[in-house]
Amino acid sequence: xxxxxxxxxxxxxxxxxxxxxxxxxxxxxxxxxxxxxxxxxxxxxxxxxxxxxxxxxxxxxxxxxxxxxxxxxxxxxxxxxxxxxxxxxxxxxxxxxxxxxxxxxxxxxxx
Amino acid sequence: xxxxxxxxxxxxxxxxxxxxxxxxxxxxxxxxxxxxxxxxxxxxxxxxxxxxxxxxxxxxxxxxxxxxxxxxxxxxxxxxxxxxxxxxxxxxxxxxxxxxxxxxxxxxxxxx
Numbered sequence: 001x002x003x004x005x006x007x008x009x010x011x012x013x014x015x016x017x018x019x020x021x022x023x024x025x026x027x028x029x030x031x032x033x034x035x036x037x038x039x040x041x042x043x044x045x046x047x048x049x050x051x052x053x054x055x056x057x058x059x060x061x062x063x064x065x066x067x068x069x070x071x072x073x074x075x076x077x078x079x080x081x082x083x084x085x086x087x088x089x090x091x092x093x094x095x096x097x098x099x100x101x102x103x104x105x106x107x108x109x110x111x
Numbered sequence: 112x113x114x115x116x117x118x119x120x121x122x123x124x125x126x127x128x129x130x131x132x133x134x135x136x137x138x139x140x141x142x143x144x145x146x147x148x149x150x151x152x153x154x155x156x157x158x159x160x161x162x163x164x165x166x167x168x169x170x171x172x173x174x175x176x177x178x179x180x181x182x183x184x185x186x187x188x189x190x191x192x193x194x195x196x197x198x199x200x201x202x203x204x205x206x207x208x209x210x211x212x213x214x215x216x217x218x219x220x221x222x223x
Contacts (some may be wrong), residue, residue, distance in 0.1 A: 034210075041217070097142055
């Protein structure tokens with residue numbers, strides 16, 4: 001059974017204070033690892049897909065990296081508008097394209 | 112504009128009632144999914160469909176039903192058999208050849 005564990009559960013940063021969120025996973029045949037951002041009361045917004053160990057992707061202040069066991073979402077010089085819950089999900093090698101999600105990390109960036 | 116539309120945004124259900132949540136997409140996506148989100152838990156898969164007129168149970172299908180009569184539409188019915196239906200429900204879809212799933216804005220269901 002695919003499993004995803006995100007840490008920390010919550011993270012509070014000062015504006016400009018860089019940090020990283022962790023996503024550890026176990027999956028049978030990784031098809032892809034996904035990062036989403038979710039604002040309160042809204043649906044998740046797609047950020048990145050990573051397919052193989054060593055891959056990196058960037059978008060503005062966010063950078064996602066992938067190893068064989070975990071992924072990191074690095075946030076460089078965050079701003080208050082980066083405050084949200086960040087979700088990690090994996091898609092295994094089965095035929096159903098099912099996503100298995102972690103519980104998320106609630107990021108708060110104070111001005 | 113292309114996207115996934117869920118309606119209503121808020122829904123209230125009395126004990127013993129069935130309610131249907133709507134999910135429509137105009138992205139020409141093949142696969143559609145229903146997830147449930149509860150506080151402190153990850154999203155959990157209820158049902159999914161990869162083609163019209165075919166769907167499969169996810170991890171928590173008991174008390175729910177779906178249909179897929181059109182490619183664009185994947186409604187979810189929460190039946191009276193679902194003992195704890197209060198939750199945030201999310202619909203997602205993706206193209207067959209691309210695994211990135213895109214989500215609607217959700218429906219918050221409350222039992223009153």
